[in-house]
Amino acid sequence: MRILVCVKQVPDPEAPVGIARDGLSLSVGDGDWRMNRFDEFAVEEALRMREAGASGIVEAVTVGPARAAAVLRRALAMGADEGLHILCGEEGRLPGDVAAWIAAAVRGRGDDLILTGAMSEDAMHAQTGPILAERLGLPCATAVIAARLLPDAAAGPSGQSGTGGNRLRPSFIRVERELEGGLREALELPLPAVIAVQSGINRPRYPALSHVLRARSQLLHTVSVEALPAPPRRERVVGLAWAAPSGKTLFLAGTPGQKADRLAALLGEKALL
DSSP, rough: OOOEEEEEEEOTTTSSSEEEETTTSSOOOOOEEEEEHHHHHHHHHHHHHIIIISSEEEEEEEEESSHHHHHHHHHHTTTEEEEEEEOOSSOOOOOHHHHHHHHHHHHOOOOOOEEESSSSTTOOOOOOHHHHHHHHTEEEEEEEEEEEEEEESSSSSSOOTTTTTOOOOEEEEEEEEEEGOOOEEEEEEEEEEEEOOOTSSOOOOOOOHHHHHHHHHOOOOEEEGSSSSOOOOOOOOOOOOOOOOOOOOOOOOOHHHHHHHHHHHHHTTTTTO
């Protein structure tokens, strides 16, 4: 079984983030990037499926500039087997473009399952997974909070695999989705499929030292977006701006007594006292 996990490099929320001079992108320090938290859950879920008996290969894929290779190294350190870097420039990458590039790079390879995070922490579009599924013509489930592969008898006599083992081949995946009001929806999808996992589906592991050392030197597969079909331009970023303040803030000055008197007067003016 081959499982593909889509991961994204996002700004660290604890780092200072600004708007770049071009007004179209974020200004973030070189060391202030990390893997999207939602994607960490997706990597962990793929690894758990492999460990539960799905067998096969877990590959991580990311779209981004050279620095984005760090999130592939992180996925390898967690236990992924391979990394695919779709190399592009620093300019903004919209979900339609990212999904089109990934689809072009992996189409026809025979991936049995593709996992993504429910959304990215920076843009929060929550669209890459569904658009990728549509481009590949695969069933899709979003906001997945639980997933379980359902085996089907493997090819060969007596249900045995072609290698002589007894491992069953998954042919469906059963998922639970979070809905509004605390409800859940259960779905059963035929493989291959795309699922976008929600936070809380598992607890991502801390990378083992042996995996960290291996990830540092492991060769990554790299393909440039220029070598892939250009996606149709359906949208573009025209500008970034800070949200306007929703109200005014008044800071009271003076001694504690003066502040209390002023506050009481203001509350009286607003008919709140």
